[in-house]
Structures are given as structure tokens and as C-alpha cells.
Amino acid sequence: MKNTLPLLLLFILSLSACVTLNETGQKKLLLTTTEQENQMGEEGYEEVLKTAKITKTEPVYSILQDVGSRIAAVANRPDFTWEYNLIDEDQLNAWCMPGGKIAVYTGILPFMKNEAGMAAVIGHEVAHATLRHSGQRISQEMGMSVILGVVSGGLQSSQNHDQIMGLLGAGATVGVMLPYGRKHETEADLIGLQYMARAGYDPQQAISFWERFAEITKGSAPPEFLSTHPGSGTRINDLQKHMSEAVALYKKAPKQYGQGRDLPTLPQTKKK
Numbered sequence: 001m002k003n004t005l006p007l008l009l010l011f012i013l014s015l016s017a018c019v020t021l022n023e024t025g026q027k028k029l030l031l032t033t034t035e036q037e038n039q040m041g042e043e044g045y046e047e048v049l050k051t052a053k054i055t056k057t058e059p060v061y062s063i064l065q066d067v068g069s070r071i072a073a074v075a076n077r078p079d080f081t082w083e084y085n086l087i088d089e090d091q092l093n094a095w096c097m098p099g100g101k102i103a104v105y106t107g108i109l110p111f112m113k114n115e116a117g118m119a120a121v122i123g124h125e126v127a128h129a130t131l132r133h134s135g136q137r138i139s140q141e142m143g144m145s146v147i148l149g150v151v152s153g154g155l156q157s158s159q160n161h162d163q164i165m166g167l168l169g170a171g172a173t174v175g176v177m178l179p180y181g182r183k184h185e186t187e188a189d190l191i192g193l194q195y196m197a198r199a200g201y202d203p204q205q206a207i208s209f210w211e212r213f214a215e216i217t218k219g220s221a222p223p224e225f226l227s228t229h230p231g232s233g234t235r236i237n238d239l240q241k242h243m244s245e246a247v248a249l250y251k252k253a254p255k256q257y258g259q260g261r262d263l264p265t266l267p268q269t270k271k272k
């Protein structure tokens with residue numbers, strides 16, 4: 001009697017194991033449901049925010065709300081409860097957890113440079129979330145028992161806490177870097193480019209962002225955000241290949257913002 005419940009749950013979960021994703025039309029192996037992923041994202045986010053130094057410095061904070069909500073509007077995920085927070089930390093990092101929980105670190109702002117650069121990064125990170133890359137990684141890397149443990153007992157009590165946080169996208173935050181696979185990166189680049197264009201930002205700025213970002217890989221070891229992302233040459237080529245479609249989407253956007261406002265460099269992120 002006692003053992004029937006996990007088996008039943010396993011059966012119910014297996015029904016959702018192969019789903020077709022709207023954005024790519026491809027079938028993926030998923031052991032988690034979107035509800036479970038969003039719940040994990042929500043818990044993970046709450047946990048990060050508990051210890052992170054949140055800042056509402058203007059005008060960056062308002063710009064983040066504007067860019068974030070414009071990307072959210074085109075991402076079309078009514079099941080997401082979007083949130084955009086700015087974390088005052090000199091980290092080259094940004095992520096979006098399942099459910100639309102976004103964090104941008106002040107350290108990456110100089111490389112974003114303007115609203116469109118921010119839209120390129122947020123578009124890319126949101127695409128990881130809407131394409132359910134975390135769910136796919138959790139399904140592949142963690143056992144069913146871990147998934148059930150997290151959704152029933154909460155992320156904080158999970159023994160695999162750091163790894164799950166890494167799989168959800170907040171790797172650098174917990175010090176466990178779990179890079180997305182090459183395929184996931186390419187997908188996120190492509191869908192992210194479409195998001196930024198449809199949100200009214202000049203898609204060419206995505207290439208400018210990755211070029212600025214590639215500059216810092218010269219010399220010493222790449223920063224964390226970059227080390228989890230593939231080389232810039234191929235990425236820029238791939239973006240270029242899809243640029244004409246993206247420009248067409250940009251022209252059809254209800255409003256064109258171009259590069260948008262420039263982002264001021266915050267005092268604490270100034271490099272000496």
C-alpha cells in the first residue's frame with residue numbers, strides 16, 4: 001500500500017515526459033511539468049533574493065522594468081509571474097529562472113551599454129526559460145526522486161540544492177556552474193533575438209553586445225557568465241544568419257526603440 005503512491009506519481013509524471021514546445025515545435029524529454037518548474041524557479045528566486053543586495057538605483061531600475069516587461073509581453077507565457085531585479089554585485093551575470101524570475105547583476109551593465117544590449121541578454125535568458133531548458137536539464141541530470149523531493153519538500157531542504165540551483169540557471173550565485181549545452185545556447189540565441197526584435201529593439205545590437213563581451217575573454221580566464229556560454233565567433237555568425245528575419249520582426253513591432261537609452265555606469269561597478 002505504502003509504495004503505490006510514488007509509482008502512481010511516476011506514472012502521472014511520465015504522461016508529461018514528451019512534450020512539444022511551442023517556440024521550436026520540437027519534442028523534448030521532460031519529466032517535470034511547467035508548474036513544477038515554475039515552482040522550483042519561484043523558490044530558487046526567493047532564496048537568492050534573501051541574501052542578494054537588491055538595488056533600485058535609478059534610472060537603471062526603471063529601464064530594467066521597461067525592457068523586462070517588453071520582452072515578457074512578446075514571450076507570451078501567461079503562466080509566468082514576471083519579476084525583474086537588479087542585484088548590486090560586480091558579477092558578469094544575468095539569468096531568468098523558470099516562471100519568469102529575472103536577475104541582472106550590476107557588473108554586466110557596462111557591457112549591455114544600452115537598452116537594446118540589455119534586451120539582447122534578457123531575451124536570451126528568457127528564451128532559456130520559455131524553452132524549458134532548466135526542466136530538460138533537471139530531467140536529464142536529476143533522478144525522479146529528487147524532482148519529487150523538491151516539489152513536495154521545497155528547494156531549501158533538498159540535499160542536491162546547489163546542483164538544482166545551477167540547473168535552474170542561477171549557477172554563479174551558488175558557486176556551482178552548470179553550463180547550458182551548445183544546442184540550448186543556440187536555441188536561446190535564436191529565440192532571444194526574435195524576442196528583442198519583436199519587443200522593438202534593434203536586433204543588430206545583439207551582435208554588438210556579444211562583440212563587446214568577447215573583448216573581455218582576451219587574456220585571462222573568461223568570467224563566469226561567459227564560461228557557461230559558447231565561443232563568440234560561432235554565436236555571432238549564427239545571429240548574423242538569422243538577422244534578416246529578426247529585422248523584419250523589428251520593423252513589424254508596434255514601436256521601435258532602436259538602441260534605447262544608454263545605461264549609466266553605476267559607481268560600484270566602475271573598473272579601476
Ligand SMILES: [Zn+2]
Nearest residue numbers: 180185188229
Ligand atoms: Zn545562455
